[in-house]
Amino acid sequence: MTALAEATEIREVATPHGPARVHLHPAPGDVRGVLLVGHGAGGGVGAPDIVAAAGVANAAGLHVGLVEQPYRVAGRRAPAPAAQLDTAWTAVCAAVSGFGAGWDAAPLLVGGRSSGARVACRTAAATGAAGVLCLAFPLHPPGRPEKTRAGEIDAVTVPVLVVQGERDPFGRPGPAPGREVVVIRGDHSLKSDVSGLRTAVGTWLDARLRR
Numbered sequence: 001m002t003a004l005a006e007a008t009e010i011r012e013v014a015t016p017h018g019p020a021r022v023h024l025h026p027a028p029g030d031v032r033g034v035l036l037v038g039h040g041a042g043g044g045v046g047a048p049d050i051v052a053a054a055g056v057a058n059a060a061g062l063h064v065g066l067v068e069q070p071y072r073v074a075g076r077r078a079p080a081p082a083a084q085l086d087t088a089w090t091a092v093c094a095a096v097s098g099f100g101a102g103w104d105a106a107p108l109l110v111g112g113r114s115s116g117a118r119v120a121c122r123t124a125a126a127t128g129a130a131g132v133l134c135l136a137f138p139l140h141p142p143g144r145p146e147k148t149r150a151g152e153i154d155a156v157t158v159p160v161l162v163v164q165g166e167r168d169p170f171g172r173p174g175p176a177p178g179r180e181v182v183v184i185r186g187d188h189s190l191k192s193d194v195s196g197l198r199t200a201v202g203t204w205l206d207a208r209l210r211r
Helices: 048-059 082-098 115-122 150-154 194-209
Strands: 009-013 020-025 033-038 062-068 108-113 131-135 160-165 179-184
Touching: 009 082, 020 082, 033 048, 033 082, 033 115, 048 062, 048 108, 048 131, 048 194, 062 082, 082 108, 082 115, 108 115, 115 131, 115 150, 131 194, 160 194, 179 194
Parallel strands: 033 062, 033 108, 108 131, 131 160, 160 179
Antiparallel strands: 009 020, 020 062
């Protein structure tokens, strides 16, 4: 798989909760669609699983935008409330078609790691996403399976890929109609089996782009 090249540009997008920042990674050839990926609650867009998935998407012909939420742009570590995350994400998705050549291409796929995956699921209908990529979807807080977030991913009506570590203390969603779950070695970070992650993402993207 092709490694992810440096972003060619970083765009700021105004949202109701301050500016978000999008790192633009254009496809190297013909554009077959767009993928936007958000970060986890305490991490950034340089997380190894995000970078690996973005590299696969670029190689498949997708423009990729790695999205920093306004709280991260402002230098805060603690995440904003869910409603603010969703509003900011929706604003970025609405703005991306104006970024230049190819950024209005269909399909629009969305995703994220951990908290970012939750945001992508909750807003999938509002953003018009054609598919959702979930890297380490946190089904529940560690040790608290009764605090399930299954409703967020169960509500998604477009195809979903979940890539989850086999030892993830946040649990993992089960497969469902339209939802594929790939379990790889490792924990919530997904760093232990980057090759497995790339294969899962590449196979799923190929199926989406052939339709």
